[in-house]
Amino acid sequence: MILNELKEIIKDVIDINMDEIELKNMLYDDLDLDSLDMSQIIIALENKYSIEIDDEIFLDFETVEDIVKHIEQAI
Amino acid sequence: MQRRVVITGMGAITPVGIDVESSWSNIVQGIHGINKITAFDSTKSKVKVAAEVTDLDESIHFTGKQKKRLDRYAKLGIIAAREAYKDSMLDTKPIIDSNRIGITIGTGVGGMNTILEEHSNYLNGGSNYISPLLVPKFIPNILSGNLAIEFGINGMVNTVITACAASSNAIGDAYRSIKHGYLDVVMAGGSESCINPVMLGGFANLNAVTESDNIDRASIPFDKERNGFVMGEGAGILILEDLEHAQNRGAKIYAEIVGYGTTCDAYHLTAPDKKGIQIKRAMENSLNDAGISHQDIDYINAHGTSTPYNDLIETNAIKDLFKDKAKLIPISSTKSMVGHLLGAAGALEAICCIKTINDNIIHPTVGYTVSDENCNLDYVIDGHREKNVKYAMSNSFGFGGHNTVLIFKEFK
Numbered sequence: 001m002i003l004n005e006l007k008e009i010i011k012d013v014i015d016i017n018m019d020e021i022e023l024k025n026m027l028y029d030d031l032d033l034d035s036l037d038m039s040q041i042i043i044a045l046e047n048k049y050s051i052e053i054d055d056e057i058f059l060d061f062e063t064v065e066d067i068v069k070h071i072e073q074a075i
Numbered sequence: 076m077q078r079r080v081v082i083t084g085m086g087a088i089t090p091v092g093i094d095v096e097s098s099w100s101n102i103v104q105g106i107h108g109i110n111k112i113t114a115f116d117s118t119k120s121k122v123k124v125a126a127e128v129t130d131l132d133e134s135i136h137f138t139g140k141q142k143k144r145l146d147r148y149a150k151l152g153i154i155a156a157r158e159a160y161k162d163s164m165l166d167t168k169p170i171i172d173s174n175r176i177g178i179t180i181g182t183g184v185g186g187m188n189t190i191l192e193e194h195s196n197y198l199n200g201g202s203n204y205i206s207p208l209l210v211p212k213f214i215p216n217i218l219s220g221n222l223a224i225e226f227g228i229n230g231m232v233n234t235v236i237t238a239c240a241a242s243s244n245a246i247g248d249a250y251r252s253i254k255h256g257y258l259d260v261v262m263a264g265g266s267e268s269c270i271n272p273v274m275l276g277g278f279a280n281l282n283a284v285t286e287s288d289n290i291d292r293a294s295i296p297f298d299k300e301r302n303g304f305v306m307g308e309g310a311g312i313l314i315l316e317d318l319e320h321a322q323n324r325g326a327k328i329y330a331e332i333v334g335y336g337t338t339c340d341a342y343h344l345t346a347p348d349k350k351g352i353q354i355k356r357a358m359e360n361s362l363n364d365a366g367i368s369h370q371d372i373d374y375i376n377a378h379g380t381s382t383p384y385n386d387l388i389e390t391n392a393i394k395d396l397f398k399d400k401a402k403l404i405p406i407s408s409t410k411s412m413v414g415h416l417l418g419a420a421g422a423l424e425a426i427c428c429i430k431t432i433n434d435n436i437i438h439p440t441v442g443y444t445v446s447d448e449n450c451n452l453d454y455v456i457d458g459h460r461e462k463n464v465k466y467a468m469s470n471s472f473g474f475g476g477h478n479t480v481l482i483f484k485e486f487k
Binding site for chain 1: 138139140142143144200203204206207208211
């Protein structure tokens with residue numbers, strides 16, 4: 001399921017427990033991600049789902065849910 | 076304007092210890108940290124031994140996220156810097172103006188291990204598998220950048236790249252910044268970690284590194300059978316400070332740095348000039364800077380790499396400069412125990428000079444068994460020696476012909 005796979009990727013990048021990640025989490029405020037974290041997450045998603053995510057799109061992601069919804073539409 | 080510059084803190088992580096005290100204790104006892112290589116499978120490598128930092132549990136020092144963002148060279152540098160910072164009491168007796176603190180770090184190759192790892196990812200999976208962290212991990216200035224962020228340092232933050240003289244140049248440049256009033260405190264030193272098959276293969280094919288598999292007869296500076304250096308890894312950091320600033324802050328003072336001489340052979344990319352003119356001149360410049368004569372030097376920490384050329388040319392330059400006194404000065408090589416830390420060597424050797432001055436103990440040169448009639452000075456081969464040391468000289472020479480000499484003085 002996409003949310004679980006995304007949680008795995010986020011866990012890998014910022015070394016956080018998967019159960020600490022929720023759909024409603026704000027990426028920058030709740031999970032404390034910075035631009036380097038986001039770059040790693042985006043490239044991992046692109047490789048996993050064989051998609052490309054444009055800069056303008058990923059700069060608009062605010063929550064975990066935003067990313068999940070985008071992947072669902074893209075694949 | 077010329078101010079006095081002192082050392083108020085030190086930190087190190089080396090093949091013989093995870094901090095200054097444990098490293099120095101082993102160095103004084105003549106215990107070396109050279110072993111069979113574990114960093115990679117050396118079965119197909121010509122080089123069998125190295126001086127690795129062992130017993131390092133990264134989780135004690137870094138979170139999972141930090142570990143991912145740092146090449147090993149940066150991790151070692153940060154560990155040493157934290158020790159130095161705490162030792163200087165900058166955390167409890169702080170500097171008010173962060174614009175007046177700087178950083179100068181020396182390294183030879185920075186995050187080379189990261190480049191190899193990401194190149195491997197590229198070959199296996201294509202460019203989409205190169206980590207976005209590649210550049211902020213490998214560039215040689217990134218240790219300085221990381222330290223500035225960690226300690227909130229807003230002054231001049233530089234990285235010096237002069238191969239095996241790098242951290243000596245870093246310390247010398249830091250000393251000048253404070254001496255001439257640009258900064259009040261500088262975190263200065265170096266870090267290196269590139270024990271990988273490509274680096275060692277390159278050095279081996281250049282005949283620079285020893286292919287000995289006898290760990291007790293691999294790094295043998297000044298010995299007749301010396302045949303190349305042993306690659307080491309590690310980091311050393313000093314906190315350099317304006318004397319008045321240190322006294323106002325109530326910091327403890329280990330020693331004073333009084334001399335810096337740096338020249339270039341302009342001769343050959345890798346071989347030192349046999350005439351040794353610029354090595355001698357670097358030593359002379361450091362003495363002139365310190366306002367002392369060669370007669371005043373009580374101890375020389377040699378570059379002493381265990382290569383046929385360096386040890387001979389360095390010996391000759393010392394004889395040329397010190398004349399009759401050459402045979403009377405104890406000279407020892409830290410590299411006989413920790414191998415060659417490349418860009419970090421000068422920093423660790425500066426720490427050894429300062430510990431020598433504080434403890435009045437000169438560490439030995441180990442591994443020496445066969446005498447060389449052309450290298451016939453006093454290399455302290457029979458164990459450590461107690462001696463009152465007021466002035467200690469430290470030599471560092473790097474590929475590219477960089478010759479750098481520092482002089483440390485007892486502080487009273």
